[in-house]
Amino acid sequence: MEDCGISVILFDLDNTLVDTAGAGKVAIHKVSELLKNKLDRANISDICEQFGHKLLKESFNPSAGQTIDEIRINHWHEALQEAGGVDPGRDLASECYCMWKTTRLQNLSLSPEVLALLDDLRHSYKLVLLTNGDTQTQQEKIEAVRCEGLFSAVVVGGEHAEQKPAASIFTHCFELLGVKPQDCIMVGDSLDTDIQGGFNAGVRATVWINKKGGSPPENTMMPDYTIPSVLDLPNVLANLR
Structure with missing residues (x-):
């Protein structure tokens, strides 16, 4: 040129x-499929939407003592509690985060x-x-x-x-x-x-x-x-x- x-x-x-937005949509779909097999009557779309809101408002300070992975596991944990109305535990939140993160990276x-x-x-x-x-x-x-x-x-x-x-x-x-x-x-x-x-x-x-x-x-x-x-x-x- x-x-x-x-x-x-x-x-x-x-x-x-x-x-990145397109990869994120694919990742959320994968998590939705995971949750359908884990939760009986939870509103899966609300859980995923809550996570999305938390991600958009995220403020991360590396000096605060938590990793970004821990912060985002917390996002899923809170979304499951708030939208699902129950606390299925951090293991499921960790599983959701791992699925979301891995799928998003694979689709970038x-x-x-x-x-x-x-x-x-x-x-x-x-x-x-x-x-x-x-x-x-x-x-x-x-x-x-x-x-x-x-x-x-x-x-x-x-x-x-x-x-x-x-x-x-x-x-x-x-x-x-x-x-x-x-x-x-x-x-x-x-x-x-x-x-x-x-x-x-x-x-x-x-x-x-x-x-x-x-x-x-x-x-x-x-x-x-x-x-x-x-x-x-x-x-x-x-x-x-």
């Missing part, structure tokens, strides 16, 4: 390069099309994977999709004092590669973390992956470019030349 004044592309991971992958895109881009740009989240969780995903070799740098938010949208973690990326913010673009699916973070850090452009369509909600950061899939990124790069 021709030079367009950009030397670095920062990529988010979840729901940008890999379909770079599609052949995304893999080909990254392989093409890395011949013209330095690629950086910049992902928020707990260190263990994100490293397990990176290992599962076998993508680390495609990037000049991999930066996981949980390993730093601040995560996206804080400018500091972007500055860390710039310093790693010896580039300026204007040399970079940020590509991601989250307006609150990826797009706001790119703006905070002063990158050349922000690219929002909007798979659902529609306009950004009010009072959110407006991206410079909006595309339905990361596969459309070459069109943005061509426009930036």
